[in-house]
Amino acid sequence: MLQSTTGIERLVLVPSLLRSLLMYLQLQKRKDALACLKLWVCSGETLVVSLAKEFYNYFPENEYKLCNFYGSTEIMGDVTYHVITGMDQLRHQDKVPIGLPIDNTIIYILDSNYRPVKTGEIGELFAAGQNVAAGYVNGRDPEKFVENSLAIDPMFAKLYRTGDFAKLEKGTIFYEGRTDSQIKIRGHRVDLAEIEKAVTSIDGIGKAIVLCYQPGEINQALLAFVLTETNITEHQIEEALRQKLTSYMVPQVIILDSIPLLVNGKIDRQSLLKAYGNVNNNDISFQNGIxxxxxxxxxxxxxIALFETIASVLGKAARSTISIDANFYNIGGNSLNSIFTITALSDRGYHINISDFITAKDLGHILSKLSNDRKNAYLSGQTEHDYTSELLKDEYKEDVLDMITTSFYEKADLEQWLMPNIYVEDYRELIDAIWEPLVDKRLSLVVxxxxxxxxxxxxxxxxxxxxxxxxxSQLNIVFEFLESIEGPVRDNILxxxxxxxxxxxxxxxxxxLTPGENVSIMNFMEDEVLKLAIERQFAGIFTTNTSPLTQQLGSDVYAYETIHDCQVNLYVASDNTKPFAKAPDSQRAKVQWKPV
Incomplete structure (x- = not known):
């Protein structure tokens, strides 16, 4: 039982414990419980506005202070603070600031070149001061502790790279998420913190943790573990999120009775992922069934072949029951696993044209298009397209630049390992340099x-x-790599x-574009490029694919021959470095050829 003891006036705790205490206090209906605790310090987790408001719904304003501290072990605990005294400071805030640096500490918000960002812009947060550790044991991760070129006083000569994003607004610092909370979903870079913010903004959600299960794998799943305060269902939460987020950012929602914690009071994220992975792990039809x-x-x-194949390909990414009325993309399908599904169906003797598969309104429509004859299946898809193509023109430049930038800067498989040294402007410089010959040669097209x-x-x-x-720019590294694998094929084999x-x-x-639209456009473009190659009497089409989606399309749908297949992280550049060394062993680049 909580006692109203005297003498203890200050309490330090994580926000999740604060929420639990407030819930308990409200159930006890005792205004005197913990009345002596005048100063509450939150640290270790993000303090959200809704929780701060709950605090002042229980404790009187101006008499009690709620503080939001920020820091980590490497900088001897907390290095910034923000003090709240009442509701007025929360009324027009969508997040609680982490505030100002403590004494003898300097906080920097820097860009990728270690230059201070402008007020209101997001950068990476660095800390300097005598509280910064000398480094990790055995010299591990030296890039986390760097020399401070901005310092005059030797007390601030070393910077600790926190790995957090932040911004400065109205003279106070706001936390903007982890630099490592960004993942790729369907080729798009997504910040898990942004999704988490959208989930917690829904009425009835008490707490949410958004994680990615097996990132980068074919059965990758975006998950939102939530605690609810009402009878809201998982389906209702997902429907609400579809109104707030683009389709590929909507997570599978899992309602929990409690959130597992580590001994230090922080969320046990690995336990959540492990529990999710253990559910019906050996059941091909997954938890929602067929x-x-x-x-x-x-x-x-x-x-049976269709439904079992989809269950096998989607695995735990499946969002609901696989049935004749289900839409493949609504139950967890995306651009890549749609191609895997078509390929796996072919292995079982059932064929379908890619256009028929991706435009089907439900699995019943797909079922009606399945054929045991590969040729008939292909011909059945040769219907009137919803798209038209045109040769490249000068007036299309801005549209082209936008698509190239979003596709390669935000989603590219090679460029991601060169970040943050790749910039949006690099793609404009590239397109500017090749634009005139692209238009003049009349071999490029838009859809x-x-x-x-x-x-x-x-x-x-x-x-x-x-x-x-x-x-x-650093894009030169990418093109040097491509030339190193394409050149020998082009010059000696083709x-x-x-x-x-x-x-x-x-x-x-x-x-x-939706996943279905994305594959449909790519399928149409491939057909149009093939027609152009035939019209101009080329012997064949030559390309290098670095993404699993285009590799799968090239090999299993468009009948390209793979002439060279290399492991990306083994590439040694002209300066004897390995620019893609952090890429997993599974990441490949495939040089492919298709005679016409």
């Missing part, structure tokens, strides 16, 4: 949707008539001479 209700008897064998918007672009060159371009090899240089799509 429902064959409504399947015609004469299609039952095909339905328009029915509404007239440009949704895709395919940039192509004659492989032996490409412009000489000097790339001054047909000689100009006009024989069409180089599929870059393909990009609008970032706003």
């Amino acid at each position: 429902d064959y209700k409504g399947v015609p008897k004469d299609q039952m064998h095909a339905a 328009r949707a029915k509404n007239g918007e440009i949704h895709g672009v395919a940039l192509n060159f004659d492989a032996r008539d490409e412009p000489e371009v000097e790339i001054k 047909p000689p001479g100009k006009g024989t090899v069409l180089h599929s240089f870059m393909m990009a799509t609008r970032s706003t």
Whole structure:
């Protein structure tokens, strides 16, 4: 039982414990409980505005102080603080500041070149002062402790890189999430903290932890573990999130009775992921099951193959029951695993044209298009397209630049290992340098949707008539790598001479497309590039694919031959460095060729 003891006036705790205490106090209906504790200090987790408001719904304003401290072990605990005394400081805030630095500490918010960012801009938070540790044991991770080129006083000569984003607004610092909380979902960079913020903004949600299960794998799943304060269901939460987030950012919601904690009071994230991974781990049909209700008897064998294949490919990423009325993309499908599904179905003797699969409104429609004959399945998809193509023109430059930038800066598989030394401006410089020959050669095209918007672009060159371009940015590392694997194939294996090899240089799509639309546009562009190659009498199409999606499409759908397959992290650049060393062993680059 909580006692109103005298003498203890200050309490330090994590926000999750504060929430539990407030819930207990409200249940006890005793205003005198813990009345002597005038100063409450939160640290170790993010203090959200809703919790701060709950505090002042119980404790009188101006008599009690709620403090938000920020720091870590490497900087001897807390290095910034923000003091709240009442509701007025919370009324127009969407987050609680982490405040100002403590005495003898300097906080820097810097860009990737260690330059201070402007007020209101987000940068990485660094701390300097005598409280900064000398480093890690055995010299581990030396990049976390760097020399401070901005310091005059030797007390601040060393910077600790916190790994957190922050910004300065109205003279106070705001925490903006972890630099390592960014992951790739369906090719897009996503900040888990942003999704977590959207989840906690829904009425009835007490707490939320957003995690990624097996990031980068085919069965990758975005998960939101939540505690609720009402009878809101998981489905209702997901529907509410669809109104706030783009489709690929909507997580699978899992309602919990409690959040597991470590001994230090912080959330045990690994325990959450492990528990999720252990649920029905050996059950091919996953926890939501397969429902064959409504399947015609004469299609039952095909339905078993289809539904079991989808269950196997989606695994725990599946969002609901696999049934004849379910839409593949609504139950967890995306661009990549749709191709895996089509390929796996072919292995079981059932074939479907990619256009039929991705445009199907439900699995019943897919079922009706399945065929035991590969040729008939392909021909069934040769229907009128919803898209048209046009050769590249000068007036399309800004649309092209936007698609190239979002596709390669935000989603590229090679550039991610060069961050933060790749910039948006680098892509404009690249496109500016090659734009005129791209237009003049009349080998590149854009794709328009029915509404007239440009949704895709395919940039192509004659492989032996490409412009000489000097790339001054870090993108040069990418192109040096590509040349190192493409050059020997182009020069020694492919047909000689100009006009024989069409180089599929870059393909990009609008970032706003759904997974189905994305694959559909790519499928259409591939057909259009093939037509162009035939019309211009090229011997074949030459390309390098670095993403699992385009590799799978190239090999299993478009019938490209893989001539060279290399492990990205083994590449040694001209300066004897390994620029992609942090890439996993599974990341490949495939040089492919398709005779026409």
